[in-house]
Amino acid sequence: MSIAENVHPAGFYTLGAPITDEKVPAGPLEERWDTRKFNAKLINPTNRRKISIIIVGTGLAGASAAATLGEAGYKVTSFCYQDSPRRAHSIAAQGGINAAKNYQHDGDSVYRLFYETVKGGDYRAREANVYRLAQVSVNIIDQCVAQGVPFAREYGGLLDTRSFGGVQVSRTFYARGQTGQQLLIGAYQALERQIAADLAPKLAEDGLVFVGLDEAALLWGTVTVDDIRALLPQPSTVIVKDGEVGATSLSATGTVFEPSPKIDVVEVVGAGDAFAAGYLHALLAGRSERERLQRGHEAAGRALTTTDDVGAALA
Ligand SMILES: Cc1cc2nc3c(=O)[nH]c(=O)nc-3n(C[C@H](O)[C@H](O)[C@H](O)COP(=O)(O)OP(=O)(O)OC[C@H]3O[C@@H](n4cnc5c(N)ncnc54)[C@H](O)[C@@H]3O)c2cc1C
Numbered sequence: 001m002s003i004a005e006n007v008h009p010a011g012f013y014t015l016g017a018p019i020t021d022e023k024v025p026a027g028p029l030e031e032r033w034d035t036r037k038f039n040a041k042l043i044n045p046t047n048r049r050k051i052s053i054i055i056v057g058t059g060l061a062g063a064s065a066a067a068t069l070g071e072a073g074y075k076v077t078s079f080c081y082q083d084s085p086r087r088a089h090s091i092a093a094q095g096g097i098n099a100a101k102n103y104q105h106d107g108d109s110v111y112r113l114f115y116e117t118v119k120g121g122d123y124r125a126r127e128a129n130v131y132r133l134a135q136v137s138v139n140i141i142d143q144c145v146a147q148g149v150p151f152a153r154e155y156g157g158l159l160d161t162r163s164f165g166g167v168q169v170s171r172t173f174y175a176r177g178q179t180g181q182q183l184l185i186g187a188y189q190a191l192e193r194q195i196a197a198d199l200a201p202k203l204a205e206d207g208l209v210f211v212g213l214d215e216a217a218l219l220w221g222t223v224t225v226d227d228i229r230a231l232l233p234q235p236s237t238v239i240v241k242d243g244e245v246g247a248t249s250l251s252a253t254g255t256v257f258e259p260s261p262k263i264d265v266v267e268v269v270g271a272g273d274a275f276a277a278g279y280l281h282a283l284l285a286g287r288s289e290r291e292r293l294q295r296g297h298e299a300a301g302r303a304l305t306t307t308d309d310v311g312a313a314l315a
Pocket of ligand 1: 020051056057059060061062075079080082086088090091092093094095096098099
């Protein structure tokens with residue numbers, strides 16, 4: 001076809017090359033994603049741990065994929081260069097998520113969401129992918145709710161929706177003006193769950209483990225020192241620190257608790273590392289378990305009473 005043949009008679013547009021999607025299966029549009037899923041090779045759950053997956057970026061796409069594949073049993077390595085996976089560009093998505101749930105009974109459907117997305121995308125989108133987007137949109141909302149994303153709700157408690165982006169139906173689920181942030185926090189917490197699940201077996205290989213009681217509660221949902229020991233039975237010594245309360249050592253020789261000395265805290269940064277340094281110093285000097293804990297408290301106390309990175313040296 002010549003260039004002249006590609007131009008609309010009134011000159012309104014020029015026909016471009018057809019959009020090809022070579023990987024999409026043949027068949028009716030609305031069945032292609034189901035066909036793709038059915039034809040995909042399945043992997044036995046016991047074999048998934050042998051497969052390593054690298055995911056670069058922890059926006060909504062990357063973080064969700066990493067958490068989901070980790071939950072499914074694959075060995076996932078997730079790369080993030082921000083200070084936290086919560087800081088991806090996805091944080092900007094304030095409007096909400098579209099899902100063809102038709103909760104408002106206003107005539108919405110998977111086909112309508114598909115149709116309007118293709119139209120809204122200036123007919124440039126790959127249609128089978130857009131149909132898939134419309135199909136899975138209904139599941140994404142359920143997944144986010146299960147992760148704890150606080151979507152806006154109506155007075156009666158049902159999920160609220162709004163009309164967004166000029167459409168005639170109300171299909172946008174939102175969390176006030178913070179949808180992006182809240183979704184990222186949900187995805188990040190799902191990632192955290194995988195990190196915690198992976199951490200316990202790794203720690204089991206170590207001989208000496210330092211754990212904060214509050215950190216363990218966040219990571220593993222543990223409450224007491226004994227809960228932590230039950231989770232980490234292998235390390236020969238587990239030291240559980242509980243801030244201003246004290247530190248407990250659990251080992252084959254028994255349990256030793258040493259209360260924290262009373263001090264005026266200036267800044268907590270570095271206290272955990274200082275405690276470990278003091279404990280290890282006494283360990284290498286052949287001191288008793290109680291003396292090791294005391295030395296740990298002493299070093300932590302130096303770090304807690306200064307805004308410097310490192311407290312004054314111990315005598
Ligand atoms: C202002 C704005 C408003 C929007 N509003 C909405 C809305 O209301 N509703 C909606 O559905 N969509 C909205 N969108 C679109 C939506 O936010 C994006 O489509 C979606 O967040 C993209 O997610 P993502 O995970 O693919 O990308 P991103 O969130 O950009 O995540 C990609 C991540 O990869 C990281 N990365 C890139 N390269 C590397 C590397 N080499 N190594 C390590 N990390 C790397 C990036 O730093 C980033 O953290 C909006 C977008 C913008 C900009």
